[in-house]
Amino acid sequence: MRLTVLGGCGAWPTARQACSGYLVEHEGFRLLIDPGYATLPRLLDHHTVDAIDAVLISHGHPDHCADLNPLLRARGLSDTPPPALPVHAPRGAADAVLALDKPSMLADAYRLREFQPGDRFDIGPFRTDTWLLPHFVPNAGVRLTTPEAVLAYTGDTGPSPDVPRLARGADLLLSEATYVHEVPTADAPYLLTARLAGQYASQAGAARLMLTHLWPGTDPNAAHEAAAEAFRSPIDVAAPGLVTDLAHGSGHPAPTTG
Template sequence: MRLTVLGGDGGWPRAGSACSGYLVQREGYVLLVDPGYATAPLLFSVVPPWEIDAVLVTHGHPDHCADLSPLLRARIFDDHPAPALPVHAPAGALDAVLALDRPQLLHGAVTVSHLEDGARLQLGPFEIEATALPHTWPNLGYRISTDGPSLAYTGDSGPSDRRVDLARDVTVLLAEASYAARVPDDVVG
């Protein structure tokens, strides 16, 4: 399993940087996790848009999903348009970003699957397990496993025993944090 960090900035990207965005690759399969603000240009410098096999989104805040729009546009407007991109996210998480384009443009470009707490799916060589984690917006953490290495990714979330369970015995824990001093009560689970 190969992990490439495209960005990890908080609520907005700093100059020359990007918000949350991670590529997970194995056996030629390319999984994009959280295409946040400014990740598309960095993504395209690593892998062409038509080589993305699937996308996972933790939640609907734009610093975790806004660059799904330029990714889809790059796939649509290429000389050889790519097949529909499978995108998996909590229900409603992608409504705003998908509304940036007219539905006719996106027809055939994307298939959206809504995930809930406890959902499991197979994406290429990856077994995905979704876990609801506390945040101000419905948020799923993901455990991404193979027959070897494994990765747990929290997205934005507050302290929770569920984070501990998600990360138990993984090879790599990718945990985001927003509050250094005090965590607001509405993001503690």
């Protein structure tokens, strides 16, 4: 399993960093997770739009799904449109971005496959387990499993005992870390710090941690240091073009969802 970061900036893109966006590949299957603001140009650094086999959206905030619109336009309005793209999203999460164009314009470009966080289903070669994690809108934490590796991704979340359950024994925990040490009081139930992400990765026994969704302007070194207070294994901070190959050889059992 290979993870390529397209962007890891929270809220809005900067001149150097797109918002959340991740390409996960296994056995030739390419899954695009959270096509947030400005991720399509970064995707095009690696593949053409018709090379994507499916999309998975964690929740409906535009910094996680806005570039689904230009992706579907580039596919659906091309001279030789590829097959309809499966789009997996929590119920209602993709409604706003899909409503940017009249329904008939892109109707053949995608097939919406809605789920409830807590569901388990397959996307290509990936067994996909989901958790409902706390955020301002319904958010699905995701665990992708193949026989060779496990990737756990929080989407955006606040503190929850389900985060280490989601990431138990994972080869990589891709965790939101909007703030370094402390979340503003009003947002504290809905976002994480890098320090807490490190604690969760340690509790989960994850092999690696990658911090993402940092607030624009956050010093990545400060986030790294905060996470390292609790997590002694390798830590990365998401940046465009960062590639991580995941493999453990034997697989981990998936925990019970819900």
